[in-house]
Amino acid sequence: MTPAARINAAIEVLQDIVERRRPAADALKDWGLSRRFAGSKDRAAVASLIYDALRRKASSAYAMASEEPRALVLGMLRGLRGLARDEIAALCSGENHAPAPLSADETALLTAFSDDDAPGWVRADVPEWLWPSFERAFGAMAVEEGQALAARAPVDLRVNRLKASREAVAKDLAHLQPEESAWSPDALRFQPGHDGRGPSLQTEPGFFAGAFEIQDEGSQLVTLLAGARPGDTVIDLCAGAGGKTLALAALMANRGNLYATDLDSRRLAPLHDRLARSGAAIVDIRIPRSRGHEPLADVAGQADLVLVDAPCTGSGTWRRNPDAKWRVRPGALAERVKDQAEVLARAARLVKPGGRIAYVTCSMLPEENDEAIRAFLGRHSGFSTVAPIDVLAGAESDFSLLARFATEFGLQLSPRRTGTDGFYLACLRRGD
Numbered sequence: 452m453t454p455a456a457r458i459n460a461a462i463e464v465l466q467d468i469v470e471r472r473r474p475a476a477d478a479l480k481d482w483g484l485s486r487r488f489a490g491s492k493d494r495a496a497v498a499s500l501i502y503d504a505l506r507r508k509a510s511s512a513y514a515m516a517s518e519e520p521r522a523l524v525l526g527m528l529r530g531l532r533g534l535a536r537d538e539i540a541a542l543c544s545g546e547n548h549a550p551a552p553l554s555a556d557e558t559a560l561l562t563a564f565s566d567d568d569a570p571g572w573v574r575a576d577v578p579e580w581l582w583p584s585f586e587r588a589f590g591a592m593a594v595e596e597g598q599a600l601a602a603r604a605p606v607d608l609r610v611n612r613l614k615a616s617r618e619a620v621a622k623d624l625a626h627l628q629p630e631e632s633a634w635s636p637d638a639l640r641f642q643p644g645h646d647g648r649g650p651s652l653q654t655e656p657g658f659f660a661g662a663f664e665i666q667d668e669g670s671q672l673v674t675l676l677a678g679a680r681p682g683d684t685v686i687d688l689c690a691g692a693g694g695k696t697l698a699l700a701a702l703m704a705n706r707g708n709l710y711a712t713d714l715d716s717r718r719l720a721p722l723h724d725r726l727a728r729s730g731a732a733i734v735d736i737r738i739p740r741s742r743g744h745e746p747l748a749d750v751a752g753q754a755d756l757v758l759v760d761a762p763c764t765g766s767g768t769w770r771r772n773p774d775a776k777w778r779v780r781p782g783a784l785a786e787r788v789k790d791q792a793e794v795l796a797r798a799a800r801l802v803k804p805g806g807r808i809a810y811v812t813c814s815m816l817p818e819e820n821d822e823a824i825r826a827f828l829g830r831h832s833g834f835s836t837v838a839p840i841d842v843l844a845g846a847e848s849d850f851s852l853l854a855r856f857a858t859e860f861g862l863q864l865s866p867r868r869t870g871t872d873g874f875y876l877a878c879l880r881r882g883d
């Protein structure tokens with residue numbers, strides 16, 4: 452396919468996503484199945500155009516005075532990819548599957564292209580209904596935070612300390628030009644290519660050998676700061692596919708007891724293979740048998756640390772999932788806040804006196820972060836928060852620079868602040 456034909460295809464698929472409110476991945480899959488002539492490079496290029504258009508949906512719609520998929524793609528080519536008006540006009544020839552020629556209005560809008568006078572939520576590319584939450588979290592920097600969250604994301608890996616060193620993995624992957632990342636001592640970073648995609652790390656021999664896992668540096672950081680030590684009894688209560696379980700096992704140097712469970716037993720399935728690859732030997736996977744069954748009843752009140760990687764809107768990962776940004780609804784946020792209260796109450800029953808709950812979300816919204824902690828403290832008088840500065844002081848490396856990102860109860864990481872996904876961590880201590 453020519454570059455122009457790929458743009459035309461992106462407009463067509465975006466129509467499906469916007470009109471039928473479909474997840475981008477589903478719409479792209481259907482398009483690929485019905486266009487057998489499209490090769491893997493074409494598919495990747497069309498996907499990248501669509502994800503870029505979704506990243507800048509509000510600001511492009513404003514500058515192009517239209518929410519039509521064609522306007523969103525043209526606006527993205529100008530605003531995010533930096534194409535000049537004449538370059539866009541040349542691509543829109545109307546011939547050989549290229550988009551139709553630019554109208555006089557489109558030409559004028561691409562010439563004067565700007566969102567400078569737009570409201571904050573538009574410039575930040577954040578859903579309008581969530582803008583008050585964003586402003587509450589980030590004050591005068593809310594637009595900049597939203598803009599950083601609307602950019603493309605790098606790919607990070609976490610070196611598995613149980614099997615390798617960062618130096619050795621960096622040497623093995625030298626052909627992919629890894630960068631040492633800013634914060635986590637275990638992280639290597641890969642910048643996205645000009646098509647927006649990162650390298651395919653999961654086909655590397657080191658991946659199969661368990662030397663590393665793909666994990667955003669923010670996720671690595673909150674796990675590092677949770678405070679697990681070798682020999683501890685630790686529960687990963689919302690383990691899912693086990694990204695943080697594996698990191699915890701490495702931080703515990705394979706010593707102690709690490710229990711992994713999840714409300715949804717199906718989510719735990721990939722953990723078995725991942726554990727085998729990683730060499731983590733201290734993990735006991737506990738499968739819930741039915742709703743209401745507590746698979747950790749035998750260790751209630753005994754954990755040194757309960758990690759609650761809570762279900763949330765995922766707003767901190769919108770760089771990677773820009774379609775989720777426009778699909779999240781107020782009802783879904785309210786549901787997640789309810790889930791968070793439930794899972795925190797469960798953690799409170801599992802932690803021992805003097806032990807710690809590390810509450811984590813990949814969210815930028817105060818409703819799911821400080822406000823969830825405030826509500827928990829109101830319901831559980833036996834708990835207090837560990838001051839963020841003490842959380843940082845207890846870490847194995849010097850993370851004192853992160854103190855700037857302290858909130859009332861925890862730490863808020865973000866693409867603008869730390870160059871990571873948006874993560875929140877608050878630590879709670881159960882009284883003796």
Ligand SMILES: C[S@@+](CC[C@H](N)C(=O)[O-])C[C@H]1O[C@@H](n2cnc3c(N)ncnc32)[C@H](O)[C@@H]1O
Pocket residue numbers: 688689690691692693694695696712713714715718760761762763790793794797
């Ligand atoms: C953010 S994801 C976990 C991601 C995982 N920890 C990782 O690092 O790959 C949140 C998980 O919480 C689970 N969950 C939701 N409500 C729960 C509850 N009440 N108890 C335990 N897990 C719950 C969901 O099934 C989901 O897998």
